[in-house]
Amino acid sequence: MLRLVTTSLSLYCQRAQVTTLLLTRPNSSSVHEENLVTVDALYDLSVDLSKVRKVKGWVLRQSPVYVSEAAALLRDMGASGPVIACVLELHPEAILCKPEQMEAQKKLWMSVCASQKDLVGIIEKFPASFFSSSSDHDNQKANIVYFQTLHLNKRIISKLMASAPQSFSRPMKQNEEMIQTLQKTYLDLGGREDNLKIWLQKLLTQNPYVLLKPPEVLRENLTFLRDRGFTSNELLRLLSKLRGFVTELNPESMRLTLSYSQETLECTEAEFREVILQCPAFLYYSVPILADRFNGLLTAGISMGQIMETPTVIELTTQIVQYRIQKLSSFGYDVRTGSLEVLNGTKKDFEMSYGKLRLRRERPLFNPVAPLRTED
Known part of the structure; x- marks a missing residue:
């Protein structure tokens, strides 16, 4: 109760302060131009x-506005007060x-959301x-219909609309x-027809x-990689691992990073292709980033x-590598002579590997429950 009173008093004081500014500082353009009705309505919503x-700030100077209507729409769908305030x-x-x-x-x-609760979660x-913009409505509708013809999961479509709205705002034909x-591309590289939908959904x-990328970008990048000696099967593996990030690249940037990495690793073309297949990151990390990470590993004695x-x-x-190396060395594991696999993965993966390794190192050399052998 005390918290509620304190919050209400705080909001009242803030509203009073703004009202005072509006009355006593008529020459202050940034405040004077604000729509007092809008300000008051937003304060009431916390x-x-x-x-x-x-x-x-420019929004507060607009008219007409529909504060109560926006709040009512969200409230009718089940949004709480704090959620409404957060959205606005x-x-x-x-x-x-x-x-x-x-x-x-x-x-x-709602044509692609399972429930109003799900929609509120997306809006939040x-x-x-x-x-x-209302001008995007027809494009959004046409794109939804198109993606539904691909038999994509509704959840996938709603996630696309939420995370990449530009894709749904532009003409469906694009x-x-x-x-x-x-x-x-997937089928030409040897992908299976019955796996196409799953692959596309993941991508x-x-x-x-x-x-949002032009199709030509994908074609140019695959042509560049094919010229580097990658087979169709290997290109399919890369396309699946990169999950579409191959469209973020360009031949010139890849040429620079690949040249630097191969020279640093001092390996053959065939060996380097195998490295890339295991770690496609060599394609899209910039030379400065790669240089920093190579130096960090070499400094650690790797x-x-x-x-x-x-x-x-x-x-x-480099910071994560240093932290993990120090943690491993605290109980005697030397990455200079051991496998680097223990360093890999997410934080959770590392903690699991670290725990197993530590348990193995600390396990007694004898089984305490096994019967002792004694001489007859």
């Missing part, structure tokens, strides 16, 4: 206006959307994706062209922005031969 002013703080432009526009968006999104994380290019989930055997260690930052 919105932190300092955050709004810092990034999107992250994306205050929501109050500029007309009520009919909001309702149209709700109807559209990606409010700008929901409260979008997405169709890229999807068809991806499908054809779009892990890198939804792949749709040899190039060890890196060749476990190239994925290059995916770890």
